[in-house]
Amino acid sequence: MKALGKYSIGLGDRFGHQGNAQLMAIIEAGKKGIEITPVWNKSNREHITIGTEPGDVRKEADTVTKNLAFTKPYFVDADHINIDTVDRFIPGSDFFTIDVASYIGKKADEKEIQNFIKTVEKYSVKLQIPGIKEPFKISDSQLLEIAEKYLFAAKKAGEIYRKIESSKGKGNFVTEISMDEVPLPQTPVELFFILKMLGSEQIPLQTVAPKFSGRFNKGVDYVGDPLKFATEFESDLMVISFAIKEFGLPENLKMSVHSGSDKFAIYQHIGNLIKKHNKGIHLKTAGTTWLEEVIGLAESGGEALTFVKDIYSKSLDKIDELCAPYADVIDIDRTSLPSKNVVSQWDSTKFADSIRHVQGNKSYNPNMRQLIHVAYKLAALKMDEYFKLLDKNEKTVSKCVYENIYKRHICRLFEIK
Numbered sequence: 001m002k003a004l005g006k007y008s009i010g011l012g013d014r015f016g017h018q019g020n021a022q023l024m025a026i027i028e029a030g031k032k033g034i035e036i037t038p039v040w041n042k043s044n045r046e047h048i049t050i051g052t053e054p055g056d057v058r059k060e061a062d063t064v065t066k067n068l069a070f071t072k073p074y075f076v077d078a079d080h081i082n083i084d085t086v087d088r089f090i091p092g093s094d095f096f097t098i099d100v101a102s103y104i105g106k107k108a109d110e111k112e113i114q115n116f117i118k119t120v121e122k123y124s125v126k127l128q129i130p131g132i133k134e135p136f137k138i139s140d141s142q143l144l145e146i147a148e149k150y151l152f153a154a155k156k157a158g159e160i161y162r163k164i165e166s167s168k169g170k171g172n173f174v175t176e177i178s179m180d181e182v183p184l185p186q187t188p189v190e191l192f193f194i195l196k197m198l199g200s201e202q203i204p205l206q207t208v209a210p211k212f213s214g215r216f217n218k219g220v221d222y223v224g225d226p227l228k229f230a231t232e233f234e235s236d237l238m239v240i241s242f243a244i245k246e247f248g249l250p251e252n253l254k255m256s257v258h259s260g261s262d263k264f265a266i267y268q269h270i271g272n273l274i275k276k277h278n279k280g281i282h283l284k285t286a287g288t289t290w291l292e293e294v295i296g297l298a299e300s301g302g303e304a305l306t307f308v309k310d311i312y313s314k315s316l317d318k319i320d321e322l323c324a325p326y327a328d329v330i331d332i333d334r335t336s337l338p339s340k341n342v343v344s345q346w347d348s349t350k351f352a353d354s355i356r357h358v359q360g361n362k363s364y365n366p367n368m369r370q371l372i373h374v375a376y377k378l379a380a381l382k383m384d385e386y387f388k389l390l391d392k393n394e395k396t397v398s399k400c401v402y403e404n405i406y407k408r409h410i411c412r413l414f415e416i417k
């Protein structure tokens, strides 16, 4: 079976230019004793916006690993696919994030629901999960509610999994199930029964991405109570361990956190808890590499700075259109966005500091950062010019990409000094 390592990180690279810098960060972590499996992920939405094909991500991953003589496993993730979008991802991907969000809440057949309830009735009086102090008491109505909410989605996940399996062959790819793009978080109890359903579908899932409490906006820090998150996260870890034994799920099944990048407030908690319980983790980051490209171009000055100022200016004109697809995962206070005129006067440092995620820096503006994060489409419209600038200023840009992944993400999560 193609197996994901204990630690893995999902790397987004919208324009396919930064794989080298990203891999350097992974290699550096390895030198410090933290082996991380790189997974390049790109969703259907990103491919459509930019006009790339899933095969392009495969090409990039194969090229950079070859160039840097990286001989350890790496993967290409068909990120957030469903039954309608999976096809074109099948040839080039060996990691599939099956997204069941759109199926949650749709009801399975009454008979299937009743059958499921029969198989889990034994847990309903008292569900004692090792590692969690208090047992859960689950009423019949609660159990029915869970079955009505999730069983159809689990069956759909089975259908998608089997579609991929029939084409790629059993054991030749990693399967993840994601449920993070929904309005409400799943509780540890819900996660337990969802894993039962996925086990019954015989999906050899290696990672599962629930939705946690709090907000995971793209490219900015966690919004919520980090301690509450830690309690929930730890319960979920215990649920996964127990479910592996109870439902015959793969031994290496682990938590996947679709972080949206930059969740600095909770990295330390995640790091401590996986260490405490000796667990693995898959940390999926968003395409914030694009933001690092913008920062690098701003730092480069001249025509590169002019280019990114123009992107920002246009993003203000098209703010509604750019934000719409990301409405659930961004929070932009429009009154805190600097005007075009103000920004046109800025130098390299001011522009870069405004969007680089360094909270102590007075210029840092999370609203501007989020807006530029969703504005990558505007660079895609001037792709030739954009790529020329990236190539010309490669050294500065790749340093930004590398430092972001290595210092701000990997070092914090794994407490590398």
Ligand SMILES: [Zn+2]
Binding pocket: 080, 178, 180, 181, 258
């Ligand atoms: Zn996600």
